[in-house]
Amino acid sequence: MTRPEFYDEGALVAVLTTQPLDRLLDYKAPEGGCLLGAFVEVPLGPRKVLGIVWGPGRGDWDISKVRSVIRVLDAAPMREEMRTFLLKAAEYTLTPMPAMLRLATRAPGLGDPPSMRKIYRRGEGEPDRATDARRRVMETLADYGDLSFTLKELSEMAGVTSSVVKGLVKQGVVSEEDAPRDVPFRRLDPSLPGKELTEDQAAGAAMLAEAVRSETYGTTLLRGVTGSGKTEVYLEAVAACLAQGRQALVLLPEIALTAEFLKRVQARFGARPAEWHSGATMTERRRIWRMVGQGGAQLVIGARSALFLPYQNLGLIVVDEEHDTSYKQEDGVLYNARDMAVLRASICGAHVVLASATPSLESWANAEAGKYKRLELTSRFGPAVMPTMGTIDMRAAALPADRWVSPDLQKAVQARIDAGEQAMLFINRRGYAPITLCRACGHQIACDQCDARMVEHRFLKRLMCHQCGETKPMPTVCPSCEAEDRLAPVGPGVERLGEEAALLWPDARIATLSSDMYGSARALKAEIESIAQGGADIVIGTQLVAKGHNFPNLTLVGVIDADLGLQGSDLRAAERTFQLMRQVAGRAGRADKPGTALLQTYQPDHPVIRAILAGDEEGFWRAEAAQREAAGVPPYGRMAGIILSGPDVAAVFDIANHLARADGPLRQVGAQVYGPAPAPIARVRGRHRVRMLVKADKGVALQGALRKWVRQVQIKGDIRLAIDIDPQSFY
Ligand code: ADP
Numbered sequence: 001m002t003r004p005e006f007y008d009e010g011a012l013v014a015v016l017t018t019q020p021l022d023r024l025l026d027y028k029a030p031e032g033g034c035l036l037g038a039f040v041e042v043p044l045g046p047r048k049v050l051g052i053v054w055g056p057g058r059g060d061w062d063i064s065k066v067r068s069v070i071r072v073l074d075a076a077p078m079r080e081e082m083r084t085f086l087l088k089a090a091e092y093t094l095t096p097m098p099a100m101l102r103l104a105t106r107a108p109g110l111g112d113p114p115s116m117r118k119i120y121r122r123g124e125g126e127p128d129r130a131t132d133a134r135r136r137v138m139e140t141l142a143d144y145g146d147l148s149f150t151l152k153e154l155s156e157m158a159g160v161t162s163s164v165v166k167g168l169v170k171q172g173v174v175s176e177e178d179a180p181r182d183v184p185f186r187r188l189d190p191s192l193p194g195k196e197l198t199e200d201q202a203a204g205a206a207m208l209a210e211a212v213r214s215e216t217y218g219t220t221l222l223r224g225v226t227g228s229g230k231t232e233v234y235l236e237a238v239a240a241c242l243a244q245g246r247q248a249l250v251l252l253p254e255i256a257l258t259a260e261f262l263k264r265v266q267a268r269f270g271a272r273p274a275e276w277h278s279g280a281t282m283t284e285r286r287r288i289w290r291m292v293g294q295g296g297a298q299l300v301i302g303a304r305s306a307l308f309l310p311y312q313n314l315g316l317i318v319v320d321e322e323h324d325t326s327y328k329q330e331d332g333v334l335y336n337a338r339d340m341a342v343l344r345a346s347i348c349g350a351h352v353v354l355a356s357a358t359p360s361l362e363s364w365a366n367a368e369a370g371k372y373k374r375l376e377l378t379s380r381f382g383p384a385v386m387p388t389m390g391t392i393d394m395r396a397a398a399l400p401a402d403r404w405v406s407p408d409l410q411k412a413v414q415a416r417i418d419a420g421e422q423a424m425l426f427i428n429r430r431g432y433a434p435i436t437l438c439r440a441c442g443h444q445i446a447c448d449q450c451d452a453r454m455v456e457h458r459f460l461k462r463l464m465c466h467q468c469g470e471t472k473p474m475p476t477v478c479p480s481c482e483a484e485d486r487l488a489p490v491g492p493g494v495e496r497l498g499e500e501a502a503l504l505w506p507d508a509r510i511a512t513l514s515s516d517m518y519g520s521a522r523a524l525k526a527e528i529e530s531i532a533q534g535g536a537d538i539v540i541g542t543q544l545v546a547k548g549h550n551f552p553n554l555t556l557v558g559v560i561d562a563d564l565g566l567q568g569s570d571l572r573a574a575e576r577t578f579q580l581m582r583q584v585a586g587r588a589g590r591a592d593k594p595g596t597a598l599l600q601t602y603q604p605d606h607p608v609i610r611a612i613l614a615g616d617e618e619g620f621w622r623a624e625a626a627q628r629e630a631a632g633v634p635p636y637g638r639m640a641g642i643i644l645s646g647p648d649v650a651a652v653f654d655i656a657n658h659l660a661r662a663d664g665p666l667r668q669v670g671a672q673v674y675g676p677a678p679a680p681i682a683r684v685r686g687r688h689r690v691r692m693l694v695k696a697d698k699g700v701a702l703q704g705a706l707r708k709w710v711r712q713v714q715i716k717g718d719i720r721l722a723i724d725i726d727p728q729s730f731y
């Protein structure tokens with residue numbers, strides 16, 4: 001190994017900062033010198049900003065004006081492999097490096113010197129008097145296992161004053177300790193026994209462990225129906241990785257980061273891993289960031305941005321539910337965590353496991369092409385079998401306009417209730433009703449900021465825009481014609497379905513699960529656990545329920561509108577519907593009771609619906625792949641979305657038209673540009689949006705051409721241009 005480069009005091013170094021500048025800045029190395037990759041604080045104008053020593057200075061600056069690095073921060077220097085990763089990710093996604101660096105430094109207080117502070121964790125015994133407030137403190141501590149809190153965090157999360165916590169400290173029930181701000185995570189023990197695996201599972205686990213031990217890059221697509229034991233199998237790969245002294249990362253869609261999952265990991269390895277997600281406290285975030293960088297965290301379970309933590313020695317990345325659309329970040333830096341995981345692993349010699357019951361067509365095609373290894377688990381673990389699937393032809397159901405549960409579905413649900421089992425009704429629409437219509441003038445209430453309808457949320461007693469999140473109270477008078485009490489809900493949302501269910505099954509215990517109906521992620525998790533333990537007869541839910549929750553007593557899933565996803569013009573509409581329906585159906589019959597899934601549809605002969613019913617996944621993918629190949633669209637062609645937005649629609653179109661005409665750099669590589677056209681949602685948060693689509697053959701170096709192309713226009717004022725490589729959403 002070569003020693004990292006060192007710059008003596010006064011030597012010129014180039015620093016990459018998190019500020020939106022398009023170049024590196026020259027500084028003089030500080031007293032004591034600094035290493036390549038060091039995290040530093042540098043002066044920029046009157047401010048002090050965070051940066052990384054990126055290489056030798058360029059010296060194209062008046063040397064007498066070059067300032068000195070203020071100080072080197074107390075953090076392990078960024079490794080070469082991480083710098084390469086950021087560079088390549090920036091190149092691929094056409095993201096400026098400062099924005100990449102911001103992604104990689106998303107922990108507060110990186111510049112703070114190491115110091116001590118008071119932390120609070122579970123102590124001994126029980127409170128002498130159990131008040132409500134005290135109980136909440138104990139519950140919060142229990143919920144987070146071994147984790148420690150600052151006084152402020154603990155009292156805020158429990159919703160109590162700090163004196164309640166202090167009172168518990170006096171009794172010793174909560175312990176107060178002086179601790180370094182960031183402590184290593186408890187060691188995980190990979191040699192603890194896992195579950196006894198079936199033959200299939202054991203063979204898969206051995207193959208993955210072998211791949212991990214080779215310490216070379218490779219990707220395996222681990223496919224298996226829900227409940228086949230994919231998690232058990234990849235945890236063995238994690239064990240192999242930890243046993244080698246390397247770090248492992250398991251990426252999950254945010255919503256699948258459940259207490260249930262973490263308990264399984266803890267049971268397997270004897271201690272809790274690091275958990276990186278949006279709900280993590282600032283204290284935990286900084287601790288994880290530092291410990292990952294120093295080797296004090298062996299395993300991170302995290303949402304997509306965990307990919308940008310400063311791993312020292314990463315040997316394995318698991319991307320669970322790899323098809324999940326939430327891996328694509330749709331804000332700020334537009335990256336797909338699944339693809340970036342593969343990139344990162346290829347740089348650091350790690351193995352990637354992509355796990356899913358319904359892989360994305362991209363991954364399926366990569367496996368077909370031999371780029372990924374394939375690993376299949378074909379049966380569910382134990383006595384559980386795949387649910388029987390059927391359709392209900394809604395053309396024959398003759399329902400009144402405000403009813404959505406067909407008589408057939410009603411009967412099927414009733415039978416489950418009578419048998420003491422659970423049924424689930426699935427509808428992928430949040431809120432009460434998607435449309436609020438004035439019966440007097442026909443006006444539909446829309447968002448003031450977006451070209452989108454406002455959705456009634458009766459539970460919150462407000463109208464909400466699902467584009468920008470804006471809410472307003474439900475009016476009693478039509479905003480257009482001022483008629484009184486003529487506003488009516490049209491169409492079903494999850495809340496309205498709950499109402500219908502209460503009418504149809506007045507004696508049943510009904511639980512409605514929608515992400516916006518619970519004050520916190522914690523409350524939602526508690527509700528899900530209570531349902532799993534039998535706390536409801538009927539579960540009504542949105543997409544949220546499709547994601548990996550395990551309800552052992554659930555034996556029927558009724559899909560209210562299986563056609564919903566098929567209507568979009570999105571190129572992945574069929575794939576998404578197929579995946580979602582299979583995932584939802586997979587909720588039924590996980591334990592020892594066989595399950596049934598019933599799909600209400602107006603198009604029972606639609607090829608996608610038929611493929612779902614037949615359970616012929618290979619057949620579906622082959623047909624879908626053939627269609628996409630013929631159309632030259634991903635994964636058989638390349639695409640980039642261009643979104644221009646601004647407050648003035650004419651100005652936005654001017655630039656877009658100009659770009660469309662100046663398409664020389666694109667034509668040079670055989671790429672074509674389509675548009676500009678107003679985006680399907682033409683206004684969001686008061687900004688007008690115009691889209692263009694660039695298409696090219698597979699294998700074309702599209703990024704370089706795009707860069708040259710957009711460089712021809714000057715984006716001025718408050719107009720913004722975003723480039724979305726491999727777009728997933730076309731709104
Ligand atoms: P998947 O990730 O494919 O949905 P899981 O790994 O979650 O499947 O397994 C489904 C359920 O079956 C879990 O409760 C898991 O603990 C259990 N299970 C799977 N394989 C085994 C096994 N070999 N021994 C015991 N339990 C198992």
Ligand code: ZN
Nearest residue numbers: 447450465468
């Ligand atoms: Zn809006």
